[in-house]
Amino acid sequence: MKNDTLKTIVDRRLSAMNWAGQDAVLRALHTSGAPRPRQRRLRLALVMALITLLLLGTALALGLKYSENYNRRKQADQALMDTYGFTQEAMGMFHVQESSTPEGIQFAYVSYMNDDKVGTYTVALPAKGKARTTWSHAGADPAMLSGGLDAIIWGAPQLNAYVHVKNAYYQKTGEFDWSNAGSWTLEQRTHSDPYPADSRFQR
Numbered sequence: 001m002k003n004d005t006l007k008t009i010v011d012r013r014l015s016a017m018n019w020a021g022q023d024a025v026l027r028a029l030h031t032s033g034a035p036r037p038r039q040r041r042l043r044l045a046l047v048m049a050l051i052t053l054l055l056l057g058t059a060l061a062l063g064l065k066y067s068e069n070y071n072r073r074k075q076a077d078q079a080l081m082d083t084y085g086f087t088q089e090a091m092g093m094f095h096v097q098e099s100s101t102p103e104g105i106q107f108a109y110v111s112y113m114n115d116d117k118v119g120t121y122t123v124a125l126p127a128k129g130k131a132r133t134t135w136s137h138a139g140a141d142p143a144m145l146s147g148g149l150d151a152i153i154w155g156a157p158q159l160n161a162y163v164h165v166k167n168a169y170y171q172k173t174g175e176f177d178w179s180n181a182g183s184w185t186l187e188q189r190t191h192s193d194p195y196p197a198d199s200r201f202q203r
Helices: 006-014 020-033 037-084 156-173 178-183 186-191
Strands: 094-100 104-111 120-126 132-135
Touching: 037 094, 037 104, 037 120, 037 132
Parallel strands: none
Antiparallel strands: 094 104, 104 120, 120 132
């Protein structure tokens, strides 16, 4: 036993094993059972194509949803401008809250600057029919709305004027060299005032 070579020992151990079943399995795998490299590539390509279609479908659905929301918001903005006379620039002064109602969609327009003075505007977009607009100060005394920016309640005229003045202010201040503003004379400070002379816009 000690003199047997490693090959003799291995041959003796393996000689009693039946390889008929193993050979059959190997032949089956070699002929048709195991996917060939080309089949693997085709299956991978099919899976990737399906994944791509699913992603495209999801992107399309999200795009349609975004487009629908954008169109509704645009319709509500236009209704508010047509009803009350807001300019496009003044519409940027509102924070808009969207909510669902039994009839459709509702948009609430709340001013960034002064909620009590400007009030809240609401646009209801029913599933069928035209947009309906309301304003929380609609029943206020007209005297409270008279005047310029010193009015007690700000409607569209005041908010439009405010945006106009604000834009003019920033445009004017952008033209000055503020590096030596501390040494300006009284005359220079007077000429640098960006507010119009119209009393409606005085600080």
